[in-house]
Amino acid sequence: MSSVKPLPFDEATVRAIAEKYPTPFYLYDEKGIRETCRTLNKAFAWSEGFKNYFAVKATPNPHILEIVKSEGLGGDCSSKAELILSETVGLTGEDIMFTSNNTPVEEYRAAKDLGAVLNLDDISHIEYVDEHLGLPDLVSFRFNPGPARTGNVIIGNPSEAKYGFTEEQLFEGYRMLQQRGVKRFALHTMVASNELDGSFFVETARMLFDLAIRIHKELGIRIEFVNLGGGIGIPYRPEEGPVDLMALGRNIEKLYQEMIVPADLHPLRVVLENGRMVTGPHGYLVTECIHHKHIYRDYVGVDASMANLMRPGMYGAYHHISVLGKENAPHDRVVDVVGSLCENNDKFAIERSLPEIERGDLLVIHDSGAHGHAMGFQYNGKLRSAELLLKENGEVELIRRAETYEDYFATVDFAPFAVPQ
């Protein structure tokens, strides 16, 4: 199988970058991120007030947030740190959707102080927020359809998911909000993750439109916006194709015309909160081959590890690998590409056909821009890598330095011990 995935840079460019910033590092492609934001906005331009709230957890770096903000995206936050990052780039107020779960009161407070849309995860949180902070004017609920929908591998089945309200609780919850003087109402769900079948999201729109209509009929409440969640997938494998965003936008518009307009609920804003599809395809983990090993299988050892990118180890996720300068060489070796953790699942690829790889070759692990660096950890004392931004003008900017041992040990009390210098 010839399996070439295009790259927005060549070997010479990356070698020059690696001279200044040692591998491993993440490299994000600003141009690609901007183009994806524009396509998404275009696909939903029919919906007045459309916004994709970028899921900050996917790529929590203010330089990336600034780019997506400048393309008109909002921020979807689930924690205080993500709120702080958003505020840093001027994302505040209703440009933030606070979709959290099992939320501590301090995090609700931080979100409310910023004026973010509070998207409550449970009916008991109505009273919790009201008691501690008072309810804001606008409140959103997260719906969990339970057995009515099937999810997919990453997110699991809704009926087994800890998130959201049941349908019955949703109606009761809006009634409670009315009684407590809330004036504005929104409805949210998130039932897919990395889903490449666009029709899945059309079904989600149908489900939320139908609920908005029934909520209006039964309670006299007009839902101000429905949030279809994130979860639009990306083609990790070269033989996969992306979701056709323009077709997705048109199909949801058609449903809107069929359901919302006749119910006299126009205008109802439609919003999304995708992270992965915005930055995922435009981030690359660059790593160098440092060893070979030939035992019962053949191994290529690289200087990155699962601590930099845990998706393959955690979910068995496929990430395409290009060997720079050998993209078109015969892929006639079958190898496991491994990191250095004392964990046998520290593998970026298992029995993958790749060209012959030598020490010093640079490997690019594709589609790492979302849920990549962000999921990094420090097990085994492995330090998290730098993040670099390849700007539209071709310059490279360091947007997060690599961690040092000082960072790693910063929280340890070394006082009683003689610290080696």
Ligand SMILES: *Cc1c(COP(=O)(O)O)cnc(C)c1O
């Ligand atoms: C993670 C998450 C998202 C973003 O998911 P992607 O797969 O990155 O699009 C959006 N909303 C919620 C509630 C999430 O937990």
